[in-house]
Amino acid sequence: xxxxxxxxxxxxxxxxxxxxVEASENLTAExxxxxxASKDDLWAKIMxxxxxxxxxxxxxTDWSQQIKDGDEVAFFPPVTGG
Amino acid sequence: MIKVQLDDFVVADEYQSLANDNQDGAVVxxxxxxxxxxxxxxxxxxxxxHYPGMTEKVLADxxxxxxxxxxxxxxxxxxxxxDLKLGEQIVFIGVTSPxxxxxxxxxxxxxDFLKTKxxxxxxxxxxxxxxxxxxxxxxxxxxxxxxxxxxx
Numbered sequence: 001x002x003x004x005x006x007x008x009x010x011x012x013x014x015x016x017x018x019x020x021v022e023a024s025e026n027l028t029a030e031x032x033x034x035x036x037a038s039k040d041d042l043w044a045k046i047m048x049x050x051x052x053x054x055x056x057x058x059x060x061t062d063w064s065q066q067i068k069d070g071d072e073v074a075f076f077p078p079v080t081g082g
Numbered sequence: 083m084i085k086v087q088l089d090d091f092v093v094a095d096e097y098q099s100l101a102n103d104n105q106d107g108a109v110v111x112x113x114x115x116x117x118x119x120x121x122x123x124x125x126x127x128x129x130x131x132h133y134p135g136m137t138e139k140v141l142a143d144x145x146x147x148x149x150x151x152x153x154x155x156x157x158x159x160x161x162x163x164x165d166l167k168l169g170e171q172i173v174f175i176g177v178t179s180p181x182x183x184x185x186x187x188x189x190x191x192x193x194d195f196l197k198t199k200x201x202x203x204x205x206x207x208x209x210x211x212x213x214x215x216x217x218x219x220x221x222x223x224x225x226x227x228x229x230x231x232x233x234x
Contacts, residue, residue: 008131008203009214051217055201058136074133078217081130081161081202082114082173082193 002067004032007076013046023069029054030063032073051078084141085160086132091174100156106178108185112193114173116166120215123208130163130172133201137161144195148177151191151232152184159192161202191228198225 001020011017021032033054037047046052055074056065067073083099085091093113101109116128145157160174175192179185204215 005133007133007201008205011131012214055133055136058133058139060199074136076133076201077203077214079198079201080204080215080217081132081200082197082221 002027002032002069003072004036005072005074007074009077010046010052010075014043023067023071027067028063029056029061029065029067029073032067033063033075036075047075049077052076053078083156083158084138084145085158086134086137086141087160087162088164090162090171091160093171093174096158096160096174096176100158100176100178103155103178105180106155107180108182109176109178110182110185110189111174111176112189113171114193116168116170116172118168120206123206123210123213125168125206125208127168127170127207128166128172129205129207129212130166131203131205132161132163136201140200141196144192144199147195148188148191152179152188153181154179154184154188157188157192159196161196161200163202194221194224194228197221 002023004021005018006014006016021035033047037044053060053076057072118125141159148154154177156178158176162172166172175189177185177188198221206213206215
């Protein structure tokens with residue numbers, strides 16, 4: 001399984017901070033994004049945001065990043081700390 | 083030293099632990115606080131969320147980058163999370179170096195990079211309700227300028 005996490009505005013809008021998706025061959029971050037977007041209109045809208053960032057195993061990466069079983073994939077908006 | 087914590091910090095204590103090495107001629111510190119305005123709204127406080135695990139990794143990475151570019155001795159980065167009231171301290175950056183210019187530059191670099199790379203998110207509590215802050219282009223620009231400057 002792949003652990004998927006959501007933070008900040010996404011976590012609130014989606015009313016969830018984590019879920020799991022099945023691992024499969026040649027899976028990328030973009031595939032997971034599309035899979036989540038197909039859940040319903042709300043998910044589709046949030047997953048389509050241009051500003052959406054993805055981190056795989058706690059490192060920000062691009063959408064073509066390969067995902068393997070056991071990975072942690074996090075979706076979040078641009079950061080605003082400091 | 084990197085700390086991500088709920089609790090407040092005491093600048094005098096942090097200064098003491100930074101400033102006790104006589105090979106350093108310079109100590110530069112920065113403190114970020116919760117201010118009372120943002121884009122015309124009255125801010126009453128902040129709620130800060132972060133990504134435990136990734137936050138510490140990114141901060142360690144930013145410190146390592148600073149050390150590649152400047153001769154630094156000690157580096158302290160403290161960032162709080164949770165609910166913060168108006169005027170409370172959010173972040174502490176402290177660096178020491180034999181040289182003043184390196185200490186100033188590294189301190190500014192660290193806060194600029196932290197703002198655009200470390201996974202923290204601020205939610206402002208205002209008289210109109212709570213609002214997640216949007217990232218500022220000016221912060222990205224500051225980070226990009228360092229990138230350009232250091233890769234000349």
